[in-house]
Amino acid sequence: MMKKIVLVLVFMTSLMQAQKPKVWIYSDMSDNTLKGKDHGTVNDPDDVSAMAGYLLMANMFDTKGIVIASTHRSEHKTSGNQADWANAFFGEAYKKDVIHLNKNIGGFPSTIDFVQSCIKVSAEKYDPTKNYNSLKNYNTVELLLKEAEKSNEIINVLCWGSLTEPAILVNYCLANNKKDILNKIRFIAHWTNSPLHQGSIEQPWKVANCNEDRAACEYLKEKALNGFITYYECGAIGQHGIVSGSPKGVEYFDQFKKSNLGKIFAEGKFAHNSVDHSDAATYWVLLGDWGVGLKDITSNGTNLLEMEQKNENQFKLYSTNIHNELLRRSNAAVSK
Template sequence: MKVLLVLLSIAIFSAPVLANKPNVWVISDICDPSDRRKGGHPKMDPDDIVSMASLLLSANKFHIENIVVASRPGTVKDPIPFMRETFVEAYEHDIKGMNKRFPGFQDTIPFTWSSITQGERGVQFNPDGDYRDISAYSSIVSLRDYAKNNEVYVLSWGPLTESAILVKHLLTHEDYRTLNNLNFISHWTKSYLSSYVKDGGKQYPFRVSNCRGDYKACTFLHDAAQAHDSVKLMELGATGQRGLVDGTKGYKNILLFENSRLGQIFLRGKAFNFTPDQSDAATHWVLSGEHGIGLEDYAWDGSLNEQQETKIRDAFLSNAEAMMDDLLARAHAANSDVFAKSMVAQHYTYVYNKNDKYGIYTPYDTAYKIYDVNDNLVQSGNVEFGANRIKLPIKEEGYYKVELFYPGNTLTFSL
C-alpha cells in the first residue's frame, strides 16, 4: 500500500502529573496471536493488542493496578511470555523518553493470566452457581481484595465473566462496601449501532461479540446494575469502533507511530483499513475525561439506548483525531530505537481460514508464495499491510503451505 508520509511538527508539552489518579484494573481477552484456533486465526481477537498499546502510551494518566489477560471462556496457552516480550519490553523501554515530557508513568505494569482460561476447561458464568467461595479464581480474588480498600475502575475489553462472578460473590455475601468501590466500564457488550448482519441493532442489542462470548455473564451484570445501586456498570456500546476507530480512518500521520516500540505495536498489531483497531481503548479515553468525552456522558446502571449511543459515537467521531494526536505526541516523545521488523512480523502475522474464506494478516507489505500438499506452487504475489483476502479452492486444513518473505526471515504457515 502506498501511503504519503507527511512530516509532523508535534507540539510537545510537559503535561501535569494528575493528582489522585484513578486506579485501573483491565480485564482483556488479549492472548498470544500465535495461539491459534482451528483454521489458523488467533484464538482471541487481536484488536486488544492495539487497545493495550493505546492504554500504555497513556498510562501516566492512571494508576494501573493490574491487567488480566486471556479472559474469555475457553483455554489458551500461557500468554504472559508474549506480554513480556512485547508490551513489557516496549513499555519499560519507551517510558524513559515519555517521562521527560509526560511525567508520571509508573515503572512497571503488572500482567496476570486470567484464572478462567487455565486448566483443561474454560470457565463460563452460571447464574445459578454458588460463588460464595471463589478461591479457585485467583485473578478474581485479587480484584476483590484490592477493591476492599480501594476505589477501582474495571475496564472490560471482552466478555464479562470475571466481573459477573465477582459481583454475584459480593452480593451473596452482602459485601456492599466492596461493591461500592467497583466501577465497571464495558465496551461493546450491548449496542444499537452495530452494522453487521444479526449483530446488535434495535432487535438484538446484546447480540454482539463481547456479550456472546458469555451471554449469561453479560445479561446478569446488566440486570444487576439495574437492580442494585451498589453495582455500577457503564456500557459504552460500539462507540469505540463506530466513533474512535471510524473517526481516525485516513489519519494522515499514521506512519509516524513507527518511531517507538509502543507506537509500532499500536500501528502494526491489528489494522482495519489502515487504521489501528483501538476500539476497546474507548474505555480509557472516557476515564481520562479528556478530548470532550468523560464519565458524566454515561449512566452507571448498565443502561444504553440508541439515542445515547449515537450521541456518544458522534462525540468520539468529533474528537478521534485529537486522541490520535495525543498518542502520536507520546510515541514521538519516546523517540526510541524500535523493534526489528522481523520481530514484529513474527508476533503479528497470521494466515487463516475463517468462514471458508482464506486470509493473510501481515504487519508489513510483503511477497508470498502458496504451495499445495504436493509442493506445487499454486499462487504467488504481494500482500499489503493489514488483512488480505486470498482466493483459493477450499481444501482440508493443512493442504496449503504459505511462505511470507520479510527482511531477515521467511515465515511459513500451514493453511
C-alpha cells in the same frame, strides 16, 4: 531544610497519584501469533493495539492490575502462559520507552505487570445457577477483591471482553454481604450492548462481547439496573467513533513505528486502513476530556440508541485529536 523538601515532594507525588483514576483491566487478549479463527489468531488482536495505547497514556492512570486471556477459547488450554508473553511483549517495549516518556512527559510508573486469567485454561463461563461463595479457584477475581478491600477510592474495572470474571466477583460479594466492596468498584464496558451495531433495538445484547458469555452479561446488567453495581455501557462508540473517525492510511500510522509501543499500536490490528483499538473507548471516557465522559453515559448498564449515537458522533469529532495525542506520546518515547 532538605528533609522538608523531600517530605513535600513525597506528599505532592502521593497527591498526584491519588488524583489519578485507579484502573483494573480485564482483557481477552492473547499472543496474536497463536493461530486461530478470529482474524487469523485465537483472540481478536484489537486489544493488542488498545493496550499499547493504554501504556502510552499510563501516566494518566493508577494501574492496579491487568488480567489477560480472560476468554473462553478452547485453544488456550495448551497455549502457554499468556502473562509471560505479555510481560515480555509489552513489558520490554514499555521498559525501553518509559525512559524518554518520563523525561519528556513524566508521571509514568517504572513497570506495569500482567497476570493470566483464572479462566484461561478452563474456558469456564459464568453459571447463573451457582452461588460463588468462595474465590478459591479464581485467583484473578480474588486479586481485584483484595485491591478493592484496601482501597479508599473507586477502582474502575475496564471490561474489554468476557464478563465472566466481573460477574463472579459481583456474585461473590452479594453472597458474602460485601456490598461495601461493590460501592468501591465501577465497571466500564466496551460493546456488551448496542442497538446500533451488531445488535438491534429489539436485541441489543446480540454483540460479540455479550454473546461470548451471555449469562454473565445478563447478570451484570440486571444487577446494574437494580442498583447493586455501577456499570457504564460504552456500546460500539470505540469502534464506530474513535476508530471510524480516525486518520486513515499507512503513511499516518507508520509515524508511530519509531517507538516500541507505537509500533505495537500500529501493527496490533491494522484493518480497513486504520488501527482498530476500539476497547480504548473505556479509558478515554474515564479521562473525560476527549469528547465523551462518564457523565455522558448512564451508570445502570443501559444504552439507549440516542445516547450511543450522540457519543459515537462526539468521538468521531475528537478522534483525530485522540490519535495525534497518542502520536505525540509515541514520538516523546524516542525524543532525546
